[in-house]
Amino acid sequence: MNAPQAPKKNGRLVLLGLFAIAAIPILAAQAAYQWWRPAGGRTFGQLIAQPAAPQAATWRLVTVGADCGNDWQSLLVASRQLRLAQGQETDRISRATSGRCGDAQLPALPASTHMDKPGLYLVDPHGNAVTYYTSAQLGDVEGQRKVIKEIGSLLKNNKGLG
Template identity: 30%
Template sequence: MSGSKLLDDSFTRAAPDASPQRATGLADQPLGLTVHTLPSPARAMDAEVRRTGSGRWKMLAVLLVCAAPVLASYFTFYVLRPEGRRNFGELIDPQRPLPEQAVVSLSGQTSSLKALKGQWLLLSVAGGACDEGCSRHLYLQRQLREGLGKDKARVDWVWLIPDTDPVPDQLLPALKDATVLRVDSQTLSNWLAPASAHQLAEHLYLVDPLGNWMMRFPANLDLANAAKVKRDLERLLRASNSWDQPGRAAVTAAGAEHAR
């Protein structure tokens, strides 16, 4: 019994003061509120402008990083050339982009000349009958490409035919790795140009993966000068190695971020 009495006394002492006066005092106390000011329309607009500007600068920085290898390779080749080093081919300035022109393959398939963009192109121009000079150029194109070793996959050799003359049957087996296209003669004349006192068919031409005609080799090349052409090709392939890979899909993705 004494233990129960002690427990009852403990609960009585620990019980909270629930007197009416205390409850009334708490109810009469005012509630505390915090008021936050809203930003003015001008300040909100200014913040949005700053965020938009920051996003644009970040996007520009990303594009510059992507294009840097392309710009660096061209700057190295065209500007930082060591003293005494000369190109065998003549650099074209300004460069001329591939025209938007329909072309037809020997099998009759139609495509666009711009579809050649994405690879280095070693071009020759000659009628379908293919005279001695044409045959020599086709042979040099094939040999120059093969001589590039593993880098040959980055180069296509192309024969552009500005007429409707049939290609000799005996020539067809040698063209299995070539790109042969019939193209409007006026389009070629507006895009490519020979050196003074020479004809269009007397030169080989070089187009970069971005689709720009950028070099013309001397007229009437022969085997004695082929090594000089090869040196120019190797130098350009080294300069573009950081962004140009075999295949049009790879170069299109990298270049557009280069260019482009």
């Protein structure tokens, strides 16, 4: 009589073992996320991710200046250089200015509450301000290299946009 019950116990143990094997990676991942949460991404600019402009067909580098002086002019030059430095992806990026300072060659966007600090904003085709760069970050060659690399990786990872 004991012989027929042995396979039934083995079957239950096998089933419980399979459930345990399936549950272990899920529980381990949850524990790792709870107690050893990974650090955030390393961006050179400040992440914003807020709606800031109307939708467009391309990504936009928007120049915002406190006054329309030398700082604003250097931001315009930086936006031109950053756009051209993207190589074959240059066509996916356009340049614009905020409503405060105008440039006859560039379209002006309406002033946005999320683009209120002077600097350079990267805006995605959906109209969301994605990152913000200060004049100080764009002032030296090393900072510009980091921004070029960061914009390049954003364009690469978002092939379907713009």
